[in-house]
Every structure is written in C-alpha cells, then in structure tokens.
Amino acid sequence: MKRSIYLFQAFLLSAIAVIAQRPPSISSPAVHPDHSITFRYFSRKAQKVTLNGEFLKAPVALTKDTSGIWSVTVPPVKPDIYPYSFRVDxxxxxxxxxxYIFANERFKRSIVDVPGDQPLIHSLxxxxxxxxxxxxxxxxTLGITRQLLVYTPPGFNPNSKTKYPVLYLIHGGSDTEETWTKVGRANLIADNLIAQGKAKPMIIVMPYGNVRPAPMPDFTKDMVNDIVPFIEANYPVGKDSKSRAVAGFSVGGGQTLNIGLTNPDKFAYVCSYAPYTATEEFKKNFTDWSPNAGQMNGQLKLFTISVGTxxxxxxxxxxxxxxxxxxxLKVEPLIVPGGHTWMNCKLYLAHTLPQLFK
Amino acid sequence: MKRSIYLFQAFLLSAIAVIAQRPPSISSPAVHPDHSITFRYFSRKAQKVTLNGEFLKAPVALTKDTSGIWSVTVPPVKPDIYPYSFRVDxxxxxxxxxxYIFANERFKRSIVDVPGDQPLIHSLxxxxxxxxxxxxxxxxTLGITRQLLVYTPPGFNPNSKTKYPVLYLIHGGSDTEETWTKVGRANLIADNLIAQGKAKPMIIVMPYGNVRPAPMPDFTKDMVNDIVPFIEANYPVGKDSKSRAVAGFSVGGGQTLNIGLTNPDKFAYVCSYAPYTATEEFKKNFTDWSPNAGQMNGQLKLFTISVGTxxxxxxxxxxxxxxxxxxxLKVEPLIVPGGHTWMNCKLYLAHTLPQLFK
Known part of the structure; x- marks a missing residue:
C-alpha cells in the first residue's frame, strides 16, 4: 500500500512537470456584472498586444504585469455576443x-457572451x-457527402402526424454550417420564441453553403435537389411551399434570393439578411429578369430583406x-442600426421567426 | 436596367476593397496523395515561423516566399488525424x-486529416x-444547465421496443464535450464498426467532464444522478448495468475508474484510456480500498485499461x-505503441466498441 502511495507521488511530480511547461491558466474573457469585460493574454516575449472586438470602434492596447500577463478592461458594453481577437505583435x-471560437474558414476569432440584466432572446x-x-x-449535385445541422424543436415527435414546417438557414461567405448555432444561437432563439408562443414549432436546417467556384447556381441545385429531399425523406415535414422558408446572411443572403426567387413554387418565405449580390450569377439571374410579379406576390407569403444602416x-x-x-414585387424591408455583423444576424432571425408559417 | 448594372459594379468594387484588406486565401494544410503535407501561413512581418505537429519529433521551420507566404512540406506521415499549430515569433x-480546430479550453490547435490509401476506421x-x-x-449536482452530445446509431428508432445500450464517453482534462467527435471521430468509428457487424448499435453519450474544483467526486455524482437519468428519461435504453459502459481518456480515464469502480452495480463495462490518477480524490478512493474482488469480477463484464508505451x-x-x-480484480490491459494522444484515443475506442454489450 505504502509503495503505491510513493509511486503515485512520483508520478504526480512528473505530471506536474509536464503541466508546468504549459502557460498559466488565466481567465479570459471575464465578463463583470456591470458588463465591462477584462481580456487577458499571457506572453513574456510579446512587444505589443492589442484587442480588436466588434464592441470597439478601434483596437485597444493591453498592458503587461510583472508575471507576463497582459490585460485590459473595456467599459460596459451593450449585452450581446461579440467576436474579438488579439493582435500579438x-x-x-x-x-x-x-x-468559444467563431466557426469560420478564413479567420480564427473568439466570441464573448455578455449577458443582459434580463435574459436576451438568444440567452439560455x-x-x-x-x-x-x-x-x-x-x-x-456536388458528388460528395456533406454535413448539415438540423434543429428540432422541444418535444419533437419523429412520428408526428402533424407535419412540421422547415426553415433552411444559410450562413455567410466564409462561415460554416456551425456558425448559425455557435455564433448566431439560432437554436436558443427558436427555443425562446417557441416558449413565448411567438414562433411556431419548426425544424431549422443549417447546411454548409460554400460551393466553389459557383456558389449561387450549384448551391441552389444542392438545396433544391439534395438538401430538401434529404430532410423530407427523414423528418415529418410539410412538402408544400407554405411549409418551406429560406433565409441567409451575406453571401447566404444572396443565395437566399437566388434559391427563393427562382423557386417561388417551392419556398413561400424568402428572408434575405444583408445580401451580398455583387456576383456574376446574381446579375445574370436578376438584371434582365422579368418576373410575373402578380403571380409571384401570390406565391410568396413573405419576402423580406434586412440590413443595418x-x-x-x-x-x-x-x-x-x-x-x-x-x-x-412586394418586398418588406427591415432597416435597423448596426453593421454587417452576427449581432445583427441574431436580430434579423428573431424578427423573422414569428412571421413564418402563420 | 443599365442603372442597376452600374450600381452593382460600384458596389462590387467597394466589396472588393473590403475583401482586399483580408490576408490572401491560401490552402493550408494541403495533404498530398503520397501523404506528405504542405502547411502555409501568410505574414509579411514575421521573423520566424515554425510548425509543431504530433506527427513530428521536433518543430520544423517554414520559409517565406516573396509574396509573404511561409510554407513547409513535411515528408509522408502515417495516415491519421493529427493536431498541429504554428509558432509565429x-x-x-x-x-x-x-x-478544423481541436476542441479544447487551454490551447488552440488545428487538426489535419491524412486519409489512408484504404479507408481508416475513423474515415467517413x-x-x-x-x-x-x-x-x-x-x-x-452542479446547479447549472450543461451541454452534452448524444450519438444515436444509423436507423435509430426513438420508439424502439428493443432497448439500446449506452456508452458514456469522457474527454481529457482540458478538452470539451466536442473533442470525442471533432478530434476522436467517435461517431464515424461507431458508424464503421456497426456497418461491419463488429459493434452493436449503441448510443454514445459525450458529456462535458470538467468540474472545478473537484473533478472526481462531483463529476461522478453528475454522471450517476443527472446524466444517466437524463438519457434514460429521453431515449429507449436499457436501465441495467449490462446496458451501461463508461470510458474516458486521461483525466476522463481517471473519472472512468472513479465512476465505474465505485458503481459496479451500475456500469458493467469500465474502459479507462491512459488514466490520469494522480489526484487526491483518486488516492482517497483507491489506496486504502478493499473491494470484494470476487463480487466485483462478477459484476464487471469488462474492465480494461489502455495505454501507449x-x-x-x-x-x-x-x-x-x-x-x-x-x-x-480482473483487469485487461491494452498496451500499444504511441503517446498520450488522440491518435491513440481513436485506437482505444475502436478496440473497445466490439467488446461492449455482447
């Protein structure tokens, strides 16, 4: 027995030696009750460390203490979820x-969740x-197996006789299929609005929208010919246009217009958030386009375009x-403050969900 | 119509200006058919860039071209999924x-998937x-709402009369509830072994195991009093010890021993991978411990401890x-080559699944 204890102590020491090579465990970000936030970074060798965050107008400098921990406390910010990053030299x-990392293909940023004094629409x-x-x-369409995320509402019954409606929700240009949940909290926004009786129980499908080199036409085909049939084969969902909505942000907002307005018989709800439309394909589809507006206005139960000033x-x-x-075309604009951000995405989604499938 | 086109062109230019501020889009990592890998990083200002990866014995330097792209190609590596990171100055x-990021609380590393010439056990x-x-x-136990991940097998029927068995699978010390899927590919390993008829269809529950300051006793309570009842209330699963297995890596391997060996009436399969046991709680539970070995050997259908040399x-x-x-106690050791790595975790899991619930 004693022998075991001594051996354990020896291994404890060797484990501590391994762990000691790591940087110290520090708390960052630390969100304070007044909504100020302290950010920390450890480096003995860095010359300069700055913080960039979507709650800041310009980067701010961190200062180093004698132990090599750099820190800065920013004044209270409006409760929300914000991306931020450090610049070290x-x-x-x-x-x-x-x-918590911003799910993205081109950059690596962290996210900080500043809770409100009252729960926000995206709060747990x-x-x-x-x-x-x-x-x-x-x-x-693409000849590959891809991942997608499917939100099913509380109490979801896979054998339901009542068919669920489906929102197809597309991320921005360098985001991934995880960005709408990890950064946009689409699942919690839906949970909260359903609990409040403001949104109908629905399924939300979050595909991976990046298709190169032709994001518009190929992704529209992937959506119509692959994603929608996969969902309709595997979930108890309505199969008419009034049971389908499409929404998306930025490049995904452009994809939303492309998918929705070229398939108004398939999607009765088209919700485009800050669409990026400066693409050859968008111009090709829409500049010489002569839709039968009367017919399309009858087909679309909601056509909205949202953007921040x-x-x-x-x-x-x-x-x-x-x-x-x-x-x-009858289009309902939603013009609000804010930029090309995921703070605004959450706001757009929270505005959309109560309008769907009524 | 023309007006619209000109306006689109103007916006296209402004969009390009915004995008141009970003670093160039570069391909990294690029895995070549011979299993060599090229890593790239863009920086005009860095003095030195090195690559550290679990396929390397020591860091290797990247070299910069005239456009600011640093790169290095490493010779063919054994097909597997490896963590790596850059050091820039x-x-x-x-x-x-x-x-693809290694899900972890203490460090930010990327992962590279080197496919085999034949599919590996964790391949899609x-x-x-x-x-x-x-x-x-x-x-x-903890007074909070926590996230966990639940793998359900192909063709899972939520109303099944036949009850599914459940493996509770715990990550390492600074990992998260996502590490077993994102890095360990537990879901794909299970898919493949079930398809080959080597593993029984089962549910795999991946909780978040980090509890501070008392990881062993509090997490054991969380598992037994909260996680297991949640799963058994929400899934058609067996509720006897022979329908429950617990496995885990590193700190999670220590938690596995704590959970399993202090509750042999609840878990008939206990699979500990490279357990970290140099904790006060482990010593308290086990050094003066006098189990009824005969009874426990009868209760446990499998007790295995795996480690790399x-x-x-x-x-x-x-x-x-x-x-x-x-x-x-009848313990079955699995001693294999390899280190304290997630390459070995996949191997341990692939070795475990065929032995469960037989």
Whole structure:
C-alpha cells in the first residue's frame, strides 16, 4: 500500500512537470456584472498586444504585469455576443483561454457572451430546449457527402402526424454550417420564441453553403435537389411551399434570393439578411429578369430583406430592394442600426421567426 | 436596367476593397496523395515561423516566399488525424486557414486529416450514418444547465421496443464535450464498426467532464444522478448495468475508474484510456480500498485499461494496473505503441466498441 502511495507521488511530480511547461491558466474573457469585460493574454516575449472586438470602434492596447500577463478592461458594453481577437505583435489570433471560437474558414476569432440584466432572446433560459443534430447527406449535385445541422424543436415527435414546417438557414461567405448555432444561437432563439408562443414549432436546417467556384447556381441545385429531399425523406415535414422558408446572411443572403426567387413554387418565405449580390450569377439571374410579379406576390407569403444602416452593403442592399420593387414585387424591408455583423444576424432571425408559417 | 448594372459594379468594387484588406486565401494544410503535407501561413512581418505537429519529433521551420507566404512540406506521415499549430515569433496559434480546430479550453490547435490509401476506421465511409445531437440537461449536482452530445446509431428508432445500450464517453482534462467527435471521430468509428457487424448499435453519450474544483467526486455524482437519468428519461435504453459502459481518456480515464469502480452495480463495462490518477480524490478512493474482488469480477463484464508505451503516464498506468491486480480484480490491459494522444484515443475506442454489450 505504502509503495503505491510513493509511486503515485512520483508520478504526480512528473505530471506536474509536464503541466508546468504549459502557460498559466488565466481567465479570459471575464465578463463583470456591470458588463465591462477584462481580456487577458499571457506572453513574456510579446512587444505589443492589442484587442480588436466588434464592441470597439478601434483596437485597444493591453498592458503587461510583472508575471507576463497582459490585460485590459473595456467599459460596459451593450449585452450581446461579440467576436474579438488579439493582435500579438504582427499576429492576429483567437483568445487561447476562451473555448468559444467563431466557426469560420478564413479567420480564427473568439466570441464573448455578455449577458443582459434580463435574459436576451438568444440567452439560455429555463425553457424546454430543442436539439441540434449533426448529420451527413449525399449531395448528388456536388458528388460528395456533406454535413448539415438540423434543429428540432422541444418535444419533437419523429412520428408526428402533424407535419412540421422547415426553415433552411444559410450562413455567410466564409462561415460554416456551425456558425448559425455557435455564433448566431439560432437554436436558443427558436427555443425562446417557441416558449413565448411567438414562433411556431419548426425544424431549422443549417447546411454548409460554400460551393466553389459557383456558389449561387450549384448551391441552389444542392438545396433544391439534395438538401430538401434529404430532410423530407427523414423528418415529418410539410412538402408544400407554405411549409418551406429560406433565409441567409451575406453571401447566404444572396443565395437566399437566388434559391427563393427562382423557386417561388417551392419556398413561400424568402428572408434575405444583408445580401451580398455583387456576383456574376446574381446579375445574370436578376438584371434582365422579368418576373410575373402578380403571380409571384401570390406565391410568396413573405419576402423580406434586412440590413443595418452601418452595413458596408447598406447602399447595395437598398438598391436590391429598389430593384425588386421596380419589378413589382412586394418586398418588406427591415432597416435597423448596426453593421454587417452576427449581432445583427441574431436580430434579423428573431424578427423573422414569428412571421413564418402563420 | 443599365442603372442597376452600374450600381452593382460600384458596389462590387467597394466589396472588393473590403475583401482586399483580408490576408490572401491560401490552402493550408494541403495533404498530398503520397501523404506528405504542405502547411502555409501568410505574414509579411514575421521573423520566424515554425510548425509543431504530433506527427513530428521536433518543430520544423517554414520559409517565406516573396509574396509573404511561409510554407513547409513535411515528408509522408502515417495516415491519421493529427493536431498541429504554428509558432509565429513568440506566438503559438491555430492555422488561420484551417476550419478544423481541436476542441479544447487551454490551447488552440488545428487538426489535419491524412486519409489512408484504404479507408481508416475513423474515415467517413459510404455506410449508413448515425447522428450526433447537441442537447442541454439540468445538472442538479452542479446547479447549472450543461451541454452534452448524444450519438444515436444509423436507423435509430426513438420508439424502439428493443432497448439500446449506452456508452458514456469522457474527454481529457482540458478538452470539451466536442473533442470525442471533432478530434476522436467517435461517431464515424461507431458508424464503421456497426456497418461491419463488429459493434452493436449503441448510443454514445459525450458529456462535458470538467468540474472545478473537484473533478472526481462531483463529476461522478453528475454522471450517476443527472446524466444517466437524463438519457434514460429521453431515449429507449436499457436501465441495467449490462446496458451501461463508461470510458474516458486521461483525466476522463481517471473519472472512468472513479465512476465505474465505485458503481459496479451500475456500469458493467469500465474502459479507462491512459488514466490520469494522480489526484487526491483518486488516492482517497483507491489506496486504502478493499473491494470484494470476487463480487466485483462478477459484476464487471469488462474492465480494461489502455495505454501507449510512449505515454508520459505509461509508468503510472502500469502501476494502476498492478494495483488493481493486487486487489484481485480482473483487469485487461491494452498496451500499444504511441503517446498520450488522440491518435491513440481513436485506437482505444475502436478496440473497445466490439467488446461492449455482447
């Protein structure tokens, strides 16, 4: 018995030696009750560390203490979920001490969740929760097996005789199929609005929208010929246009217009968030386009385009709205403060869900 | 119409200006057919960039071309999934161009998947796929709502009269509830072994095991009093010990021993992978412990401890095995090459699944 204890002590020491080679465990970000936030980064060798965050107008510098821990406390910010990153000398990086990463293909940023004094629409609240399932489907269009995420609402019954409606929800240009849940909290927004009786129980499908080199036409085919049939074969869902909505942000907002307006017989709800439409394919589809506006207005139960007044695409999106109005389409603009951000995405989604499937 | 086209062109230019501020899109990692890999990183200002990866004995330097792209090609490596990171001057970081991140609380590393000439046990193969669901459960033990992941096998029937068995699978010390799927590919290993008829269709529950300050006793309570009841209330699963297995890696391997050996009436399969046991709680539970070995050997259908000969815990784990043998317990060691790595975790899991619930 004693022998075992001594041996354990020896191994404890060797384990401590291994662990000691790691940087110290530090708390970052630390969100304080007044909504100020302290960010920390450990480096003995860095010359300069700055914080960039979507709650800041400009980067702020961290200062180093004698133990090599750099820190800065920013004044109270409006409760929300914000992306941020550090710049350490010439290197931009995610916060090593923060588990929560912005799901993206081009950059690595962290996210900080600043809770409100009252729960926000995207907060984890004490309500029934749906679940988010990671699934694989075969894309005949693309010739590969891809992943998508499926939110099913609280109490979802896979053998339901009442058919669920489905929102197909598309991320932005360099995001992934995880961005709408990891950064956009689409599942919690749906949980909360369903619990409040403001949204109908629905399925939300979050595919991976990036298709190169032809994001618009190939992804529209993938959606119509592969994703929708996969969902309709595997879930008890309505198979008419009034049971289908499509929404998306940025490049996904452009894809939404492409998918929705070229298939108004298949999607009765088309919700485009800050669409990026400066693509050859968008122009090809829409500039010489002469829709039968009367028929399309009858087919679409909701056609909305949302944008923030600080969005770098604001002027472009206003032109999109004008273009569709010029064609005689009934489009409902949602113009709000804010930029081309995932803070605004959550707001757009929370505004959309109560309008669907009524 | 013309006006719209000109406006689109103007917005296209402004969009390009925004995009141009980003670093160039580069391919990293690029895995070649011979299993060599090229890693790339963009920086005009860095003085030195090195690559550290679990396929390397020591870091290797990248070299910069005239456009600011640093790169290195490493010779063919054994097909597997490996963590790696860059060190840019004094800063260690994940590969900005690689979407796939090692899910962890303490570090940010990327993962590279080197496919085999033949599919590996963790490869995405053309077989029926289960799904992985992200769910919330209330932990009465911890007084919070926590997330866990649930793998359900291909063709899972939520109303099945035949009850599914359940493996509770715990990550390592600074990992998260996502590490077993994102890095360990537990879902694909299960898909493949089930398709080959080597493993029984089962549910795999991947909780978040980190509890501070008392990881062993509090997590054991969370598992027994909260997680298991949540699963048994929500899935058609067997509720006897022969329908329950527990497995885990590193700190999770220690938790596995704590959970399994203090509850042999509840878990008939106990599979500990490279357990970290140098904790006060482990010593308290096991050093003066006098189990009824005859009874426990009858209760446990499988008690296995796995470790790699290059694992920094190898000597410690051998002592664990000796300790349990000294107590008269039938323990099946699995000693293989390799270190304290997630390459070995996949191997341990693939070795375990065929032995469960027979």
């Amino acid at each position: 010439s290197v931009e990086l995610a916060d090593p001490n923060n588990t 609240q004490n309500v029934p929760h749906g679940k988010v399932s990671y699934r694989y489907y075969k894309s005949g 600080d969005d770098f695409l604001y002027e472009s999106v206003k032109q999109n709205i004008a273009l569709f109005k010029e064609k005689g | 004094s800063v260690e970081l994940a590969d900005p161009n690689n979407t 193969q053309n077989v029926p796929h289960g799904k992985v669901s992200y769910r919330y459960y209330k932990s009465g 290059d694992d920094f815990l190898y000597e410690s784990v051998k002592q664990n095995i000796a300790l349990f043998k000294e107590k008269g």
